[in-house]
Amino acid sequence: MAKQSIFGRISTLMKANINALLDQAEDPEKMLDQLVRDYTNNIADAEAAIAETIGNLRLLERDHAEDKQAATEWGNKAIAASRKADELRASGDAVDADKFDNLAKVALQRQISAENEVKTTAPQLAAQNEVVEKLKSGLNGMKFKLEELRAKRSELLARQKTAEAQTKVHDAVKSINVMDPTSDLGRFEEKVRRVEARAAGQQELAASSLDAQFESLDDLGELTEVEARLAALKAGGQPQGQLGS
Known part of the structure; x- marks a missing residue:
């Protein structure tokens, strides 16, 4: 007891x-x-x-x-x-x-x-x-x-x-995954690509305008030669060919 x-x-x-x-x-x-x-x-x-x-x-x-x-x-x-x-x-x-x-x-x-x-x-x-x-x-x-x-x-x-520390780390990792900085980089990269594309388009457009100018010069040269030959005909002479006799 x-x-x-x-x-x-x-x-x-x-x-x-x-x-x-x-x-x-x-x-x-x-x-x-x-x-x-x-x-x-x-x-x-x-x-x-x-x-x-x-x-x-x-x-x-x-x-x-x-x-x-x-x-x-x-x-x-x-x-x-x-x-x-x-x-x-x-x-x-x-x-x-x-x-x-x-x-x-x-x-x-x-x-x-x-x-x-x-x-x-x-x-x-x-x-x-x-x-x-x-x-x-x-x-x-x-x-x-x-x-x-x-x-x-x-x-x-x-x-x-x-366990609490592991939970905090896990939550931090989840936060990083949710707020992924690479997604912002991706959006910035897309913006850069658009700027680059626009610049390339401007260059292409500029090149097209230059070709058109040179084509205009060629057309002008042809008209000048026509006028010269026409003047020669009116003078009673023979038109000058480019190849000659």
Whole structure:
């Protein structure tokens, strides 16, 4: 029952579904810190209760040792009183001899009483020692669990921060993909291509105008030659051919 009462106060914590609690918690880090504090406080309460139990055990051990010592001392007193009675009776002093025999009987009664106390407390001591050992073992287990809880807390917080960092990176990458700068470059490139095409068109148009001018010069040359030949005919001469006679 002692073991049950001491560890009963932490049974709820040990059986709690920590994952469910964390899922419901708005701030998992605060929840984990609270679990560590609660478990640490429970260990402190268990230590105080176990210390009290051990103290009671030591008192019982001391009483047991004192009862054993008292049984031995009363036995020695009974022996001494009996011997003194025998000496007095041998010397003819029967009255005093009876007195010492009576003292020996009283001492024997006290010895028997002390021995009974020793016999009664012996199984109690054995049971109490067993309880204390179990309590110590349970306390060590609690301390080990506390270290596991602290380590798990650190691990979970590290994993949470890593996951948050990965989420931020993922969101940043998504933002970069949505706002792709190469799309702006593409639009600028298209604008450049249009400017280049317009310039090429202007050059082509300019070249066409120059060809037309040269063609006009050729036509002008032909008209000039016609006029010259016509003038020669009117003068009564023969028209000059380009090939000659």
